[in-house]
Amino acid sequence: MAKPFLPNASEVLSRSKLPLYLQLAAEFRRNIAQGIWMPDQQIPSLEALMAQYQVARMTLRNAIGILEEEGYIRRGRGKGTFVQRNIPNVTELQIPSNWEETVALSDLLGTESIADGEHAIASLPDLGMKFSGQYAKAYRHLCRLHVKDGVPYCFSEVYLAEDLFKQHKAAFLKAAAASVIARIPGLKIHEARQKITISGAGIESARALNLNVDDSVAEVRRYACDKEKLIYYARLEFPTKFVKLEFDLCP
Amino acid sequence: MAKPFLPNASEVLSRSKLPLYLQLAAEFRRNIAQGIWMPDQQIPSLEALMAQYQVARMTLRNAIGILEEEGYIRRGRGKGTFVQRNIPNVTELQIPSNWEETVALSDLLGTESIADGEHAIASLPDLGMKFSGQYAKAYRHLCRLHVKDGVPYCFSEVYLAEDLFKQHKAAFLKAAAASVIARIPGLKIHEARQKITISGAGIESARALNLNVDDSVAEVRRYACDKEKLIYYARLEFPTKFVKLEFDLCP
DNA sequence: GCCCATTTGTCCGTATGTATG
DNA sequence: ACATACATACGGACAAATGGG
Numbered sequence: 001m002a003k004p005f006l007p008n009a010s011e012v013l014s015r016s017k018l019p020l021y022l023q024l025a026a027e028f029r030r031n032i033a034q035g036i037w038m039p040d041q042q043i044p045s046l047e048a049l050m051a052q053y054q055v056a057r058m059t060l061r062n063a064i065g066i067l068e069e070e071g072y073i074r075r076g077r078g079k080g081t082f083v084q085r086n087i088p089n090v091t092e093l094q095i096p097s098n099w100e101e102t103v104a105l106s107d108l109l110g111t112e113s114i115a116d117g118e119h120a121i122a123s124l125p126d127l128g129m130k131f132s133g134q135y136a137k138a139y140r141h142l143c144r145l146h147v148k149d150g151v152p153y154c155f156s157e158v159y160l161a162e163d164l165f166k167q168h169k170a171a172f173l174k175a176a177a178a179s180v181i182a183r184i185p186g187l188k189i190h191e192a193r194q195k196i197t198i199s200g201a202g203i204e205s206a207r208a209l210n211l212n213v214d215d216s217v218a219e220v221r222r223y224a225c226d227k228e229k230l231i232y233y234a235r236l237e238f239p240t241k242f243v244k245l246e247f248d249l250c251p
Numbered sequence: 252m253a254k255p256f257l258p259n260a261s262e263v264l265s266r267s268k269l270p271l272y273l274q275l276a277a278e279f280r281r282n283i284a285q286g287i288w289m290p291d292q293q294i295p296s297l298e299a300l301m302a303q304y305q306v307a308r309m310t311l312r313n314a315i316g317i318l319e320e321e322g323y324i325r326r327g328r329g330k331g332t333f334v335q336r337n338i339p340n341v342t343e344l345q346i347p348s349n350w351e352e353t354v355a356l357s358d359l360l361g362t363e364s365i366a367d368g369e370h371a372i373a374s375l376p377d378l379g380m381k382f383s384g385q386y387a388k389a390y391r392h393l394c395r396l397h398v399k400d401g402v403p404y405c406f407s408e409v410y411l412a413e414d415l416f417k418q419h420k421a422a423f424l425k426a427a428a429a430s431v432i433a434r435i436p437g438l439k440i441h442e443a444r445q446k447i448t449i450s451g452a453g454i455e456s457a458r459a460l461n462l463n464v465d466d467s468v469a470e471v472r473r474y475a476c477d478k479e480k481l482i483y484y485a486r487l488e489f490p491t492k493f494v495k496l497e498f499d500l501c502p
Numbered sequence: 503g504c505c506c507a508t509t510t511g512t513c514c515g516t517a518t519g520t521a522t523g
Numbered sequence: 524a525c526a527t528a529c530a531t532a533c534g535g536a537c538a539a540a541t542g543g544g
Contacts, residue, residue: 009454016463017530019520022268026465030453035376056522092448097348099500125286129497192500197343198449198467198491202281203260212267214277216449216467216491222500240449240467245496246380249350249443249473270531296509307533312511328510329541 010054020055024063032072032083039087042080043073092244093153095218099178099192102222106176109146109153114208116173117141120162124233128221129195134229136161145208146176154238155205155217161231177232181224192224198240205237216240261305271306275314283323283334290338293331294324343495344404346469350429350443353473357427360397360404365459367424368392371413375484379472380446387412387480396459397427405489406456406468412482428483432475443475449491456488467491 013023031037044052049060064081067073071088075081096102120138139159146154158177164184165172171180181187200214209217220236264274282288295303300311315332318324322339326332347353371389390410397405409428415435416423422431432438451465460468471487 009458012454012458012464016465017270017273018463018465019268021520023464026451027454030451033450059521062520097498097500098502102500189501194498194500196496198469198494199284200277200281202278203263207258207260207263212269213263213274214267214269218449224500243449245447247348247445249348249353249445249475250440251349272531298509309534310532313531326510327541328539329508331509331541 013053013055021059021062021066024053024055024060025066028063028067029070029072032067032087037083039083039085042082045080090241093238093242095196095220095238095243095245097194097245097247099189099224102178102192102194103182106178106182109148109176111174111176112145112147113142113173114145114155115143124159124230125235127223127233129193129223131193131223131230133191133225136163136229136231138162139233140165142172142177152209152239153242154236155208156237157235159233161229164231177234178224181232187226189224190227192222194220194222196220196245201237201239209237209239211239218243264304264306272310272313272317275304275306275311276317279314279318280321280323283318283338288334290334290336293333296331341492342399344489344493346447346471346489346494346496348445348496348498350440350475353443353445354429354433357429357433360399360427362425362427363396363398364393364424365396365406366394368394375410375481376486378474378484379448380444380474382444382474382481384442384476385480387414387482389413390484391416393423393428395427403460403490404493405487406459407488408486410484412480415482428485429475432483438477440475441478443473445471445473447471447496452488452490460488460490462490469494 013020016023028037028043031043037043043049046057046060050057053060064073064075068075071084073081073083093105094101096105117140120140122138124135124139138161140162142156142158142160144156144158145152146156156176160172160177168180168184171183181189197219198216199219201209201211201217203213205211205217206213206215211217217237218240220234220238222232222234222236223230224232264271267274279288279294282294288294297308297311300306301308304311315324315326319326322335324332324334344356345352347356368391371391373389375386375390389412391413393407393409393411395407395409396403397407407427411423411428415432415438419431419435422434432440448470449467450470452460452462452468454464456462456468457464457466462468468488469491471485471489473483473485473487474481475483
């Protein structure tokens with residue numbers, strides 16, 4: 001149990017390239033989310049916050065102005081600043097952890113095409129996971145956006161075995177791939193794996209998901225095989241503000 | 252399959268508060284990570300990139316300068332800019348998905364104290380998960396940093412049932428809690444759940460984890476019960492650059 | 503060696519946003 | 524509200540190195 005060296009708060013705030021008032025806004029949003037600043041409670045005065053964080057008054061006013069726009073707090077001349085009772089909250093989406101859940105989520109979301117490949121391609125990008133099975137001869141590439149109640153939840157690049165795609169082209173162009181695969185008679189999934197990492201949105205996915213560039217997204221890579229070959233590979237991006245993963249540790 | 256409205260690239264880049272050159276650096280880093288820019292290949296010239304992204308030459312130079320510092324590319328006057336062969340890669344950490352893995356990870360990481368509560372407290376913060384069992388009378392709060400090879404991997408706030416803590420105080424102050432709990436004779440875990448979400452680092456955790464404020468972290472909330480009561484609750488933060496979650500979808 | 507197109511490196515002037523006191 | 528300082532972003536001009544004919 002050593003005592004680690006830690007930089008002080010001012011150093012941490014100044015080494016980031018993000019504008020100071022946005023860093024502070026993030027910290028205050030956190031204070032509310034974690035219940036350190038409770039609903040209907042008054043938050044510390046500007047004087048107190050200036051002393052605590054060692055920043056200028058205008059910087060704090062800018063930061064708090066953001067929280068006010070977002071509806072987290074209300075300010076009153078001479079009264080002070082108070083946390084709102086009803087904090088706006090987001091619908092979280094459980095990332096599937098088995099094939100059934102994958103299909104169920106696919107059924108739930110609407111599908112909009114962004115760019116569909118017109119031709120088959122010969123090879124897949126790096127799976128990022130162990131896979132020692134067989135690849136199909138050719139794949140079709142689809143790029144789409146999945147939506148729920150008009151809100152974009154998932155940007156996806158899907159690769160489907162060409163022969164399978166051709167047999168069910170209309171269905172694959174209309175719905176999420178896992179939904180279609182699950183309803184093909186006689187087709188059984190024998191192997192499927194998934195790897196989740198967190199990265200930043202690129203320009204393309206930021207456009208589609210209505211995010212800023214480099215906003216964090218959960219990147220899900222997923223493949224499925226039938227008895228013989230890899231028939232499905234997808235790289236999905238979910239905005240992390242929607243992402244949740246909950247499970248029993250004692251199954 | 253509707254055609255969604257999408258803003259153009261310039262709009263996406265300008266609506267973010269993050270400096271433009273940092274957004275571009277993120278996009279380029281992504282191009283390399285995803286194999287769009289391959290090792291030893293020349294990337295587009297400044298002229299070409301200026302046309303593609305509609306930004307000034309100096310802005311691109313700043314962006315590319317960052318990638319050069321990070322060792323992703325090399326530049327040569329008159330020659331062009333090339334992707335490096337050996338991309339620096341990070342060690343990913345598998346987030347545990349059952350109690351055994353939780354204990355195994357705890358065994359792996361060193362533990363440094365940041366702030367240990369001197370006294371017992373009566374109540375726990377909101378679990379963020381369903382739990383209908385019994386709480387213990389009092390809990391002890393510990394705040395620590397978990398390290399591997401000198402690199403901070405995990406910031407944790409742990410709450411332990413007071414009686415259990417008092418019985419094994421020395422052990423709990425020296426090692427990660429799950430490690431200690433797993434080695435207490437006669438103690439069996441009957442229920443344990445975990446919920447993972449992604450949020451931004453606060454000032455405290457950014458200090459400890461050597462991150463910037465609002466850098467994305469995986470927030471893991473986890474509890475465990477013995478036969479009668481909730482004996483362990485933890486809120487953990489992992490820098491998302493280390494986080495990986497891989498599993499079989501057909502168990 | 504020489505010219506030339508290409509590409510990166512450097513510098514200037516200006517405007518805007520951020521942060522301080 | 525103001526004066527000041529600094530980083531960001533733009534557009535332009537020119538220098539320096541490279542490689543091909």
